[in-house]
Amino acid sequence: xxxxxxxxxxxxxGITIWQISKIFKLSQPIESDDSQIATNKDNENQGKLxxxxxxxxxxxxxxxxxxxxxxxxxxxxxxAEDYDQLFFISVALIMFVQVIxxxxxxxxxxxxxxxxxxxxxxxxxxxxxxxxxxIIPVITLSALIxxxxxxxxxxxxxxxxxxxLVVEIYAYQFAxxxxxxGEDRTLGEANVRFIEGINQLGVSETDPYAKDDIITTxxxxxxxxxxxxxxxxxxxxxxxxxxxxxxxxxxxxxxxxQFGFTPTTTSKEIRNSDYMVDKVRNINEIRENxxxxxxxxxxxxxxxxxxxxxxxxxxxYNMQMxxxxxxxxxxxxxxxxxxxxxxxxxxx
Amino acid sequence: MSVAAQPLAxxxxxxxxxxxxTFIEKYIFSTDHKxxxxxxxxxxxxxxxxxxxxxxxxxxxxxxxxxxxxxxxVLLGRxxxxxxxxxxxxxxxxxxxxxxxxxxxxxxxLSGTFSNLLIPLQIGARDMASGFMNMxxxxxxxxxxxxxxxxxxxxxxxxxxxxxxxxxxSALPQAIGGSGLGMTLWLVAITIFVAxxxxxxxxxxxxxxxxxxxxxxMTRLPLTIWAFFVTAIIGVxxxxxxxxxxxxxxMDRSFGTSFFLSDIYIQGEVxxxxxxxxxxxxxxxxxxxxxxxxxxxLPALGITSEIIATNSRKPIFGYRAMIASILAIAFxxxxxxxxHMFVSGMNPFLGxxxxxxxxxxxxxxxxxAFNYITTLWKGNLQLNPGMLFSIGLVSTFITGGLTGIILGxxxxxxxxxxxxxxxxxxxxxxxxxxxxxxxxxxxxxxxxMFGRMMNKNLGYVHFxxxxxxxxxxxxxxxxxxxxxxxxxxxxxxxxxxxxxLANTNILISVFAFITAGAQLFFVYNxxxxxxxxxxxxQNPWKSNTLEWTTPVKHIHGNWPGEIPQVHRWSYDYSKLxxxxxxxxxxxxxxxxxxVPLQEHEEEMDD
Numbered sequence: 042x043x044x045x046x047x048x049x050x051x052x053x054x055g056i057t058i059w060q061i062s063k064i065f066k067l068s069q070p071i072e073s074d075d076s077q078i079a080t081n082k083d084n085e086n087q088g089k090l091x092x093x094x095x096x097x098x099x100x101x102x103x104x105x106x107x108x109x110x111x112x113x114x115x116x117x118x119x120x121a122e123d124y125d126q127l128f129f130i131s132v133a134l135i136m137f138v139q140v141i142x143x144x145x146x147x148x149x150x151x152x153x154x155x156x157x158x159x160x161x162x163x164x165x166x167x168x169x170x171x172x173x174x175x176i177i178p179v180i181t182l183s184a185l186i187x188x189x190x191x192x193x194x195x196x197x198x199x200x201x202x203x204x205x206l207v208v209e210i211y212a213y214q215f216a217x218x219x220x221x222x223g224e225d226r227t228l229g230e231a232n233v234r235f236i237e238g239i240n241q242l243g244v245s246e247t248d249p250y251a252k253d254d255i256i257t258t259x260x261x262x263x264x265x266x267x268x269x270x271x272x273x274x275x276x277x278x279x280x281x282x283x284x285x286x287x288x289x290x291x292x293x294x295x296x297x298x299q300f301g302f303t304p305t306t307t308s309k310e311i312r313n314s315d316y317m318v319d320k321v322r323n324i325n326e327i328r329e330n331x332x333x334x335x336x337x338x339x340x341x342x343x344x345x346x347x348x349x350x351x352x353x354x355x356x357x358y359n360m361q362m363x364x365x366x367x368x369x370x371x372x373x374x375x376x377x378x379x380x381x382x383x384x385x386x387x388x389x
Numbered sequence: 390m391s392v393a394a395q396p397l398a399x400x401x402x403x404x405x406x407x408x409x410x411t412f413i414e415k416y417i418f419s420t421d422h423k424x425x426x427x428x429x430x431x432x433x434x435x436x437x438x439x440x441x442x443x444x445x446x447x448x449x450x451x452x453x454x455x456x457x458x459x460x461x462x463v464l465l466g467r468x469x470x471x472x473x474x475x476x477x478x479x480x481x482x483x484x485x486x487x488x489x490x491x492x493x494x495x496x497x498x499l500s501g502t503f504s505n506l507l508i509p510l511q512i513g514a515r516d517m518a519s520g521f522m523n524m525x526x527x528x529x530x531x532x533x534x535x536x537x538x539x540x541x542x543x544x545x546x547x548x549x550x551x552x553x554x555x556x557x558x559s560a561l562p563q564a565i566g567g568s569g570l571g572m573t574l575w576l577v578a579i580t581i582f583v584a585x586x587x588x589x590x591x592x593x594x595x596x597x598x599x600x601x602x603x604x605x606x607m608t609r610l611p612l613t614i615w616a617f618f619v620t621a622i623i624g625v626x627x628x629x630x631x632x633x634x635x636x637x638x639x640m641d642r643s644f645g646t647s648f649f650l651s652d653i654y655i656q657g658e659v660x661x662x663x664x665x666x667x668x669x670x671x672x673x674x675x676x677x678x679x680x681x682x683x684x685x686x687l688p689a690l691g692i693t694s695e696i697i698a699t700n701s702r703k704p705i706f707g708y709r710a711m712i713a714s715i716l717a718i719a720f721x722x723x724x725x726x727x728x729h730m731f732v733s734g735m736n737p738f739l740g741x742x743x744x745x746x747x748x749x750x751x752x753x754x755x756x757x758a759f760n761y762i763t764t765l766w767k768g769n770l771q772l773n774p775g776m777l778f779s780i781g782l783v784s785t786f787i788t789g790g791l792t793g794i795i796l797g798x799x800x801x802x803x804x805x806x807x808x809x810x811x812x813x814x815x816x817x818x819x820x821x822x823x824x825x826x827x828x829x830x831x832x833x834x835x836x837x838m839f840g841r842m843m844n845k846n847l848g849y850v851h852f853x854x855x856x857x858x859x860x861x862x863x864x865x866x867x868x869x870x871x872x873x874x875x876x877x878x879x880x881x882x883x884x885x886x887x888x889x890l891a892n893t894n895i896l897i898s899v900f901a902f903i904t905a906g907a908q909l910f911f912v913y914n915x916x917x918x919x920x921x922x923x924x925x926x927q928n929p930w931k932s933n934t935l936e937w938t939t940p941v942k943h944i945h946g947n948w949p950g951e952i953p954q955v956h957r958w959s960y961d962y963s964k965l966x967x968x969x970x971x972x973x974x975x976x977x978x979x980x981x982x983x984v985p986l987q988e989h990e991e992e993m994d995d
Contacts, residue, residue, distance in 0.1 A: 048899060048902060051899060051902070051903050052903075052906070055854075055903065055906060055907075058850075059850070062846070062850065075923060076842070076923065076926075076929070077842035077843065077844060077845045077922070077923050077929075078771075078773060078842075078845070078929055078930070079771050079772050079773045079776075079845065083772060083773075083845065083849075084770065084771065084772045087772035087777060087849065088770070088772060090853060091780070094853070094856060094857070097857060098784075098860060101860055101861065101864050101865075102864065105864055105865050105867070105868055109865055109868035109869070109893060110868060110871070112868055112869060112871060112872035112889070112890060112893075113868075113871050113872060114871075114872060114873050124800065124801070124803070124804065127798070127800060127801060128795070128801055128804075131794060131795050131798065131801060132795070134794075135791040135792065135794055135795070138787075138791060139787065139788060139791055142758065142759075142762065142787050143784060143787065143788070145762050146761075146762050146765070146780065146783055146784055146787070147780075147784070149762060149765040149766055149768075150765060150770060150772075150780050153701075153765060153766065153767060153768045153769065153770050154770050154772060155702075155769045155770050155771045155772065156769070159769045160769065160963060160978070161701060161702040161703045161767065161768045161769040161962065161963040161978070162703065162766075162767040162768075162963070163703070163704065163962070163963050163964045163965060164703065164704070164706065164763075164766075164767065165704040165705075165706065165707075165708065165960065165993055166706070166707060166708070166709075167706075167707075170763070171707050171710050171756065171759075171760075174755060174756060174759040175752060175755075175756055178751060178752050178755040179752055182748045182749075182751055182752065182794075185748065185794065185798065186744060186745055186748050186798075189744060189798040189799065189800045189801065190741050190744060190745075190799075190800075192800040193737065193740060193741060193744070193799045193800045194737070194741065196800065196803070197737035197740070198737070213654075214564065214655075232652060233652045233653065233654035233659055234652075234654075234659050236654050236659065243654070272734075275652075275653070275654045275655075276557065276561075276564060276653055276654065276655045277557045277558040277561070277564050277655075278555055278557065278558060278667055280732065280806075280807060282807075282873070282875065284804065284872075284873030287803060287804045288803065288804075289732045289803050289804065289806055289807075290732050290734065291732055291733045291734050293666070293667055293668060293733070293734045294557055294650070294651060294652055294653050294667065295650070295651025295652045295653075295664075295665065295666055295667070296651075296666065296668075296734060298734035320889065323889050324885060324886070324888045324889055327888045327889060327891070328885065328888060331888075333455045333882075341885040341886075341888075343886070346884070346886070348875060348884070349875075350806070350807045350808070350875045351555075351807060352480065352550060352551045352555075352558065352877045353558060353564075354558065354564055354565045355476045355477045355480070355565060355566075355879075356476065357480070357877060357878065357879070358476065358878040358879040358880055358881070358883060359883040361883070361884065
């Protein structure tokens with residue numbers, strides 16, 4: 042409701058400005074010049090408005106960094122730190138360029154606003170200047186490219202060792218499933234053509250490797266152990282987006298894609314971090330005042346989540362899976378309580 | 390070639406002078422490039438109105454996802470029953486908003502209008518190389534507009550798979566309702582659009598190459614023409630690939646082929662498709678999709694170059710560097726498409742290659758931005774509305790371009806891919822920038838198109854509200870993207886984690902409504918000026934280019950007598966005579982291109 046008020050106020054404000062400008066215009070002595078071409082006075086006014094505008098723009102940038110950059114999600118995987126560092130360097134660099142170039146642009150628009158009798162300089166070319174502003178971007182960008190490519194190949198080339206946990210993430214409209222490879226550490230064969238009844242993921246019932254596979258609706262990950270995800274979709278494109286782990290990979294029907302990371306912060310740890318405590322308190326206050334929520338929905342506790350980030354149909358906006366990062370012992374305990382695929386099919 | 394062609398064209402013009410065209414010949418099936426330009430402009434603006442209205446509905450939904458608004462029911466019918474927006478129509482709105490704004494407004498509306506208007510006028514030609522093809526191009530475009538808009542009246546709704554229409558979602562009606570007849574209409578509309586675009590582009594290329602007047606060498610062309618010319622070339626190279634992708638998709642949908650589909654189980658049955666790959670579609674799509682960004686942007690930059698030079702009363706700084714940048718951007722734009730696909734499942738090594746080419750494209754872009762800024766330096770800026778929009782374009786081009794450095798870096802793309810960060814980036818760098826270019830062009834060439842002036846004060850109000858609003862919408866949007874807010878979500882309330890972003894979404898929406906409202910100033914100004922605007926003089930902005938040597942009243946063939954010859958480039962503003970006592974032409978700070986070199990005058994840039 043407050044928002045609606047804001048709109049009404051804004052609209053009224055707009056109308057007021059419009060009316061004032063109209064009155065202002067009418068009260069002016071009739072100008073001889075109505076050519077609709079900028080006059081000396083227009084140049085003066087518009088030039089000054091560019092100064093006002095740059096103040097507004099800097100203010101907006103400051104406000105955004107000051108009060109919105111806290112939304113940046115905390116990092117919880119091994120490569121996230123490297124990612125964040127590259128991100129902050131890039132942001133610092135582009136904001137540096139942004140502040141300077143925007144200032145020059147708007148300042149020149151003000152400083153050189155047209156005046157009667159002013160002569161513009163006839164200045165068509167300067168090879169030295171152009172060389173400078175070609176070579177500077179070349180050098181900075183080269184540095185960024187090289188830095189970025191090192192990180193990229195490090196993130197994307199996941200080496201599978203004895204320690205690596207292999208998990209299949211299976212996507213369909215509109216939910217996720219996780220399949221663990223079990224004791225043999227090998228995922229059983231699977232294809233959509235095997236889907237039948239309770240065998241929702243199309244795992245081969247004849248493949249011996251599949252017998253000990255474990256299919257779950259919540260993704261549990263042991264902390265500090267590399268995980269290699271194999272992604273499979275049964276219908277359309279999805280994208281497995283793990284914002285806290287700085288990871289994302291599209292899930293493509295007809296092929297298996299992969300991505301790996303090592304979670305470094307358990308769910309419990311991140312829940313108790315200062316950042317998350319503050320954030321969750323704030324969210325709970327918002328939820329408390331939200332009349333659309335039922336009493337049992339009011340209280341929120343942070344959990345990691347995986348979400349779909351490639352348009353996949355009507356319920357795309359609600360295709361999520363809970364992720365629990367826990368200690369190795371907790372994980373072992375949890376996984377030992379899960380039903381294997383062999384047990385599942387044996388029931389039928 | 391051009392010299393030989395001219396006398397013929399002259400005779401033709403004289404003969405035509407006696408024939409009074411009928412209403413249909415003059416306003417509907419016109420082959421005159423100036424009329425076709427106006428037809429493109431007005432259809433483009435109407436499509437723009439529709440496209441922006443759609444984005445308003447989306448912003449309303451995103452800001453207050455759980456409220457009901459009667460407007461949904463009024464505009465969306467059964468998709469907005471009881472004032473609740475249906476999730477499927479949200480996706481349809483975002484799909485058609487993207488399609489309309491990119492193809493219909495910024496490709497056809499911008500390039501179609503100004504290439505048609507300015508190419509013959511600025512190179513000194515009687516008309517396009519083929520007036521008939523030009524007319525055909527417009528009418529195909531018009532049919533395409535009708536088809537895409539009509540898809541809103543299809544029972545299961547229009548195409549809803551995002552403007553990129555990735556299969557399998559776009560191929561299977563079982564996956565989403567909009568992939569039925571709505572998607573077929575989308576494909577038909579785009580196919581017709583590609584045909585229209587190709588006819589137009591080929592015409593532009595031939596006209597620029599063959600019909601330049603005497604003395605108009607390639608290095609004397611105004612930068613507008615360079616931009617339109619190169620844009621047309623990119624279009625000819627890349628649009629056919631989109632057609633191919635569309636055709637293969639059509640075959641997958643209708644004839645059971647498996648170009649893009651494989652291993653699909655949907656709604657309880659396994660489909661027979663085997664062996665195709667959606668990634669192939671993505672490659673084909675983005676082979677057009679990325680150059681398309683520059684098809685949209687280059688004409689805007691060309692328009693801006695011309696307007697900034699004219700209104701700064703200075704030559705554009707680094708004319709040759711500007712041409713080189715346009716060519717470099719054009720070339721690089723065809724080898725960077727993979728940066729849309731870093732996490733598509735393609736080989737990570739390809740990701741490295743595309744990161745490299747993508748960041749390269751920042752270099753010519755930076756050169757252009759710096760050249761614009763230097764052009765303002767020590768000028769005598771005439772701050773007409775067209776000039777304000779041009780300066781605004783440089784500003785948004787820089788802001789939006791810089792965040793491209795983050796998205797073009799494969800590593801950084803991982804976490805902001807398909808979030809609102811991307812939305813903010815491309816709306817600033819191609820959406821808002823190109824729209825500013827469109828507005829700048831309209832304010833600047835309105836006198837040429839309609840023989841009247843637009844009201845400058847309304848223009849000022851239009852610009853300032855838009856400038857504040859556009860940044861108000863898109864600057865904070867980067868930050869909700871960095872929070873991991875995904876695009877194409879009907880609402881975010883399913884994730885309590887995003888609850889604290891709701892206020893920012895409301896802020897963005899309020900700015901969006903104000904900005905969209907400000908466009909009504911423009912609409913009013915545009916329509917009323919056509920009929921009641923002050924009559925324009927022949928060369929209101931004191932510009933050098935040839936279009937201002939034609940009479941205000943349009944005639945078929947553009948110039949009543951001989952076509953003017955060209956003796957210099959188009960940027961001799963504030964050029965001094967040899968003794969540096971006065972301008973080359975005493976008391977006049979500009980020298981039109983058709984004025985011969987004065988005594989002791991040296992030609993610039995040859």
